[in-house]
Amino acid sequence: MIRSLVGGAAMALTLPVLASAEDEAVTTFSLENGMDVVVVEDHRAPVVQHMVWYRAGSADEPVGSSGVAHYLEHLLFKATDTLESGELSATVAANGGQDNAFTSYDYTAYYQRVAADRLDLMMRMEADRMRNIRLTERDIETERDVILEERNQRTENNPRALFGEQLRAAQYLNHRYGVPIIGWRHEMEELDMDDALSFYQTYYAPNNAILVVTGDVDPEEVRALAEEHYGAIPANPDLPERLRSQEPPQTAARRLTYKDPRVAQPYVQRSYLAPERNPGDQKTAAALYLLSELLGGGTTSYLNETLQFDQKKAVYAGASYGGVSLDDTSFNLFVVPSEGVSLQQAEDAMDQAVADFIAAGVNQADLDRIKMQLRAAQVYARDNVDGIGNRYGRALASGLTVQDVQDWPDVLQAVTGEEIIAAAREVLQPETSVTGWLMRDEEVTQ
Amino acid sequence: MRAFLTTCLFLFLALPVWAEVEIKEVTSPKGIKAWLVEDHSIPFTALEFRFRGGTSLDAPDKRGAVYLMTGLIEEGAGDLDARAYARELEALAASFDYDASDDTVSISARFLSENRDEVADLLRTTLHQPRFESDAVERVRAQVLSGLRSDAKNPNDIAGRAFSQMAYGDHPYGADGKGTLDSVSALTRDDIVAAYEGVFARDRLYVGAVGDITAEELGVLLDKLLADFPETGAPIPGKADVTIDGGVSVVEFDTPQSVALFGQKGIDRHDPDFFAAYILNQIMGGGSLESRLMREVREERGLTYGVYSYLVPKDLASVYMGSVASGNDRIAEAITVVRDQWADIAENGVTQKELDDAKTYLTGAYPLRFDGNSRIASILAGMQMDDLPIDYIATRNDKVNAVTLEDVNRVAGELLDPEGLHFTVVGKPVGLDG
Numbered sequence: 001m002i003r004s005l006v007g008g009a010a011m012a013l014t015l016p017v018l019a020s021a022e023d024e025a026v027t028t029f030s031l032e033n034g035m036d037v038v039v040v041e042d043h044r045a046p047v048v049q050h051m052v053w054y055r056a057g058s059a060d061e062p063v064g065s066s067g068v069a070h071y072l073e074h075l076l077f078k079a080t081d082t083l084e085s086g087e088l089s090a091t092v093a094a095n096g097g098q099d100n101a102f103t104s105y106d107y108t109a110y111y112q113r114v115a116a117d118r119l120d121l122m123m124r125m126e127a128d129r130m131r132n133i134r135l136t137e138r139d140i141e142t143e144r145d146v147i148l149e150e151r152n153q154r155t156e157n158n159p160r161a162l163f164g165e166q167l168r169a170a171q172y173l174n175h176r177y178g179v180p181i182i183g184w185r186h187e188m189e190e191l192d193m194d195d196a197l198s199f200y201q202t203y204y205a206p207n208n209a210i211l212v213v214t215g216d217v218d219p220e221e222v223r224a225l226a227e228e229h230y231g232a233i234p235a236n237p238d239l240p241e242r243l244r245s246q247e248p249p250q251t252a253a254r255r256l257t258y259k260d261p262r263v264a265q266p267y268v269q270r271s272y273l274a275p276e277r278n279p280g281d282q283k284t285a286a287a288l289y290l291l292s293e294l295l296g297g298g299t300t301s302y303l304n305e306t307l308q309f310d311q312k313k314a315v316y317a318g319a320s321y322g323g324v325s326l327d328d329t330s331f332n333l334f335v336v337p338s339e340g341v342s343l344q345q346a347e348d349a350m351d352q353a354v355a356d357f358i359a360a361g362v363n364q365a366d367l368d369r370i371k372m373q374l375r376a377a378q379v380y381a382r383d384n385v386d387g388i389g390n391r392y393g394r395a396l397a398s399g400l401t402v403q404d405v406q407d408w409p410d411v412l413q414a415v416t417g418e419e420i421i422a423a424a425r426e427v428l429q430p431e432t433s434v435t436g437w438l439m440r441d442e443e444v445t446q
Numbered sequence: 447m448r449a450f451l452t453t454c455l456f457l458f459l460a461l462p463v464w465a466e467v468e469i470k471e472v473t474s475p476k477g478i479k480a481w482l483v484e485d486h487s488i489p490f491t492a493l494e495f496r497f498r499g500g501t502s503l504d505a506p507d508k509r510g511a512v513y514l515m516t517g518l519i520e521e522g523a524g525d526l527d528a529r530a531y532a533r534e535l536e537a538l539a540a541s542f543d544y545d546a547s548d549d550t551v552s553i554s555a556r557f558l559s560e561n562r563d564e565v566a567d568l569l570r571t572t573l574h575q576p577r578f579e580s581d582a583v584e585r586v587r588a589q590v591l592s593g594l595r596s597d598a599k600n601p602n603d604i605a606g607r608a609f610s611q612m613a614y615g616d617h618p619y620g621a622d623g624k625g626t627l628d629s630v631s632a633l634t635r636d637d638i639v640a641a642y643e644g645v646f647a648r649d650r651l652y653v654g655a656v657g658d659i660t661a662e663e664l665g666v667l668l669d670k671l672l673a674d675f676p677e678t679g680a681p682i683p684g685k686a687d688v689t690i691d692g693g694v695s696v697v698e699f700d701t702p703q704s705v706a707l708f709g710q711k712g713i714d715r716h717d718p719d720f721f722a723a724y725i726l727n728q729i730m731g732g733g734s735l736e737s738r739l740m741r742e743v744r745e746e747r748g749l750t751y752g753v754y755s756y757l758v759p760k761d762l763a764s765v766y767m768g769s770v771a772s773g774n775d776r777i778a779e780a781i782t783v784v785r786d787q788w789a790d791i792a793e794n795g796v797t798q799k800e801l802d803d804a805k806t807y808l809t810g811a812y813p814l815r816f817d818g819n820s821r822i823a824s825i826l827a828g829m830q831m832d833d834l835p836i837d838y839i840a841t842r843n844d845k846v847n848a849v850t851l852e853d854v855n856r857v858a859g860e861l862l863d864p865e866g867l868h869f870t871v872v873g874k875p876v877g878l879d880g
Contacts, residue, residue: 045816046813086745094807096811096812096813096814097810113814142745143748145748146751147751149703149771149773152702152773156701156702157701157703157771261700262599262700262701264592264595264596264597264599265592265596299532300529305529308585309529309585315589338588339588372537373536375539379488382488383818386817
């Protein structure tokens, strides 16, 4: 067992403030069958969050079965050998708890929040559905209708979502990150019992799972319960290695326009293929994260200063970078043009601003402010241990280690302005970009 | 597994009611009342200030003034323009969030203990010396207008506006608190200043505070931030007449999935039957997969991803609302199923098991709400606005448990009005006349 005090090292830096910040009480260990366990203690309220993360998401799906990871997530609320359809959620509710699940590119996770003394029951049921679901053809049909309505709600009814889907598809030529998590509609319509069970039997096993327990718990008691419920499940010896087809080097800029009469506010979005946080090697990712904050993190960011305040060409601008990803991620910029400013003008202004930012170098005061906020975020984070647990679950399911998670705050604090500019030069290159315009149907391209 | 679960339920019922949130009422030297939960385990504090009135204070020809003003509060104050102000706030690693709803303008602040005094100085300047400069006004106005244009093409927003207009007519509740493209375009700096002066007053203020701060420190802080606000603000409008007739109205909008908002007259927060209605709603469509609506519309028929119902007890009117979204060719069936459930429960009531399950859920889930300083500060302010006693948290579950099957089913018969339930549908629904 490694009992680590996250954040202790960050506090040793000679930066102002937060020397008194206490530490996250994190305990990690593994079961003999390979299941990883993370426990984060918070004894302020008699509540626990119990989560199981599978290292299997939409990017692990077989070709032609897009959406099956998410579909299976829905189906895990149906019957098992010992639970009737819906009984797991009903039992959680009858114990005053709340439960749900979510699917992403690299993982699928299930969780319950409940009074701390119900942890044994939660584990019993979660362990049960790791191996023992029993689906009927009716489940398959009805739930397929539900996920199609979910796609309607999230995507088909929302031009911004449809645009984002096209952008990702253009960004990833060869990697499954280009396929939407919820699936392409025509493939979702064909998902069947075999698709769901095949994914389940391949990936739902303790050696492919991470247990994350946060709240009013004792790590030793969690270990005993985990050994009893999850430890009894044999590892899947045939668990495949996580090998996905990777992106080739991008050598040509890609562009697309998406037109939809439902668009009220046109905007430009740009994405660049970018490296993710890698185990033991998070420096570039940290620089990219800080770059995203400096360029488009808020009111004081460079793009907003320039485009919103100085030039008045944008209603908003922003940048984002998600470093927690098993394979290549993306760095994103967007600009919502002011009335009377065309998308081309907005895009040109954005490109000029980024070039100026790189030429000028990082303003140290801006960087210091962001680092101060990151240190404060560690204090605020302790008010939400479930959030801390989620951070571990997501990282571990995306190829990172406990050590990486714990090192991350220090890696961020150590990044210099020069490293940020170097990362910007490396990633923000025209030939590795995808540029999208979201437009009204009738809008004329100026 | 089954037998085991039964044992568990018994155990649960034997647990004491969880009531560890210890609230103190604090009165500052200058007479400002606040509820405080002191918790020194993490070195920060969350504050929640609420001012009753909200966007309903807008005059008929000034719709959107309170909303725009709220968006401008942090766009420069005292000697600081918007950009300098934002930098200052970031350097302190504090956050101030401002929000305007029908009934309330709220300010949620979060700050570290180590620079609390500097944060207090900045927040005081923000609240008392907002600049409302023309540059900032035009910039934020453009953001609000952009939002309004987006809302005009969002089926959920279209449905919300159409329903409110129908239900509340000329009352401020009948109009969008953000205003309209025309009204927001016409607002002047004077209108914004008037909105500021109308909103922030001590006679309508409620304060919740949680975290690393003592009662004495809080009193000093509150005086600094709030004591100089005037005693009274703009008059709060009278109650709204709710007019909802049964039937369906359709707003044509070319999109694959129809969104339906439904509603009928509701029940006041202070009605003696409120708890019975609250439990009834939990059973009807309170959000879990076990609710009647979710079971019948989603689990049995796969007609939707989500169907919900919710009581909306506002200060000036109460309605009982719900929502469902289905493909254009399936929304008619979804609406029929919802109306049938409304009629079924009105006539036949709910079962003892449904009631018991709802009670164990509601009483067990209650403590889960108190998860974090900001959440708790918000609950404390909300409790005061609802005129609840300071020991409410300890007694709330008893009130839930005291509701009998007879109560719920009597209230179901009185409250649920399947004939009066109106559906506002946005989309291209097949087989619906409206």
